Amino acid sequence: MDPKHLEEMISYRRKFHQFPEEGWTEFETTYFIVSKLKQMGYETILTGKQIINPQTVMGRDKAKVREAIDRSVKDGVPLDFIESCDGYTGAIAILDTGREGPTTAFRFDIDGLLVMESEDPNHLPVKFGFASKRPGRMHACGHDGHAALGLAIAKWLIQHKKELKGTFKIIFQPAEEGVRGAAAIVGSGILDDVNFIVGSHCGGLAKLGQMALVHGGVLASIKYDISFKGTPSHAGSNPHLGHSALMAACATAMMLVGIPRHGNGVSRVAVGTLHAGEGRNITPVHAKIECEIRGQTEEVLNYLSENVEKIVKGNSVSYDVESKIERAGYSTTLIECPDLLEELRDVGKQIPEVKEIIDLNAPVGGEDFTLMIKRVVEKGGQGALFRWGCNHRGHHKGDFDLQDTESMPMGFEVFTRFAQKKNGV
Ligand SMILES: [Zn+2]
Known part of the structure; x- marks a missing residue:
């Protein structure tokens, strides 16, 4: 990789790292990306409803979006740009080489997390002065x-356009955390003419110097926001007149984690938060649960989701309260395209930064890129996911780091060499 190009890539990463934005609020990040793409000479850069189908958006908090728009405008993002986003983040750049050839899409996610960054002087972002400037928010999964x-x-x-054929779609996807953003992009139809789609993630089980081909094991998942609405009453004088949303939520939480395991695959059920009640002596009117289920197959996931719905409905009847189930995120399992993985392996073998290629198939984690692969495969194309390794000390933690100067060149080489392999003239 050309040293100047590397230096610029690292400077972008460190810039993003200082200004992490949660999923669906990445307005400054999107503006930065679009501005750079324009400077590079991209003529077709799609944003807003051009790439997002509002019907398939999940887990987007309107109040947080409004707050983020105000903050971004204050930080210098122009109003006409905000308007071009239709309230949605993310962007897709399209490069038409003018020569007949395949349509190849590359996907990059851009959101940060609600994590407090470590202040340890040995933590590289602290040591080199690019730690998060937004306390409580951090790029702790490497999406920067x-x-x-x-x-x-x-x-x-774009610099090598003359040596390439076909079309490229470079996808900057919002809200990967909580598996929320991919379905919104898929729903826009923008992937329907894609022949090849490749995505990557840093780290995971891949250490620095390792390239990992992901064959399977990515669990399908649904994230739920479940709310209950009860009837208030004086807890001392009229307890019999109240209907407790809190008790319905507690019973639901206990029953959710008690759903019997499925015999045909790995499953997970997690209740992450439960907030309820108004005061000590008031029958609780409001309760909200944030929970998730994961399954090794769609069959297992459907089994879990049917149980979630039955439990919520049942408790709503038992406790005489209203209930609402909202899907705040969804991702599926990874469809394996063996030919494309082998082509990535061939690419990896030629890259000096790749010291070892490993194959992953263990049931861990979730990734909404699986939805993009699924759509492309349904339309007759192929898709694959790989990892470029780093020594990260655990994702979603305050001391997460990816050793950018050492790890990122591998990712760059894999994508650009794959582009040459598939779309080279
Ligand atoms: Zn991630």
């Missing part, structure tokens, strides 16, 4: 690196 990688690859593609 992903976004920077996307920009570096976009620049390489």
Whole structure:
């Protein structure tokens, strides 16, 4: 990788790292990405409803979006840009080489997390002065690196346009955390003509110097927001007149984690939060649960989701309260395209930064890129996911780091060499 190009990619990563934005609020990040793409000479950069189907958006908090728009405008994002977003974040750059050839899409996610960054002087972002400037928010999963990688690859593609054929779609996806954003992009139809789609993630089980081919094991998942609405009453004088949303929620939480395991695959049920009640002596009117289920197959996931719905409905009747179940996120299992994985393996073998190629199939984690692969495969194309390794000390933690200068060049090389392999003239 050309040293100047590398330096620029690292500077982008470190810039993103300082200004992490939660899923669906990445307005400053999106503006930065779009501005850079314009500078590079991209003429077709899609945003807002051009790439997002509002009907398939999940887990988007309107109040948080409004707050983020105000903050972004205050921080200098122009109003006409905000308007072009229709309230949605993310962008897709399209490069038409003018020569007949396949349509190849690359996906990069761009959101940060609600994590407090470590202040340890040995933590690289602290040591080199690019730690998060937004306390309680952090790029603790490396999506800052992903976004920077996307920009570096976009620049390489447009610079090498004369040596390439077909079309590229470079996807900067919002709200991967909580598996919320991919379905919104898939729903827009933008992937329907894609022949090949490749996505990557840093780290996971891949250490620095390792490239991992992901064959399967990505669990399908549904995230739920469940709310109960009861009837208030004086807890001392009229307890019999109240209907407790809190008790319905507690019973639901206990029953959810008690759903019997499925015999045909790994399953997970987690109740993450339960907030309820108004005061000590008032029969609780409000309760909200945030929970998730995961399954090794769609069959297992459907089994779990049917149980979630039955339990909520049952408790709503038992406790005489109203209930509402909202899907705040969804991702599916990984469809394996063996030919494309083997092509990525061939690419990896030629890259000096790749010291070892490993194959992953263990049932861990979730990733909404699976929905993009599914759509592309349904339309007759192929998709694959790989990891470029880093020594991260655990994702979603305050001391997460990805050793950008050492790890990111591998990701860059894999994507750009894959582009040459599939779309080279
Ligand atoms: Zn991630």
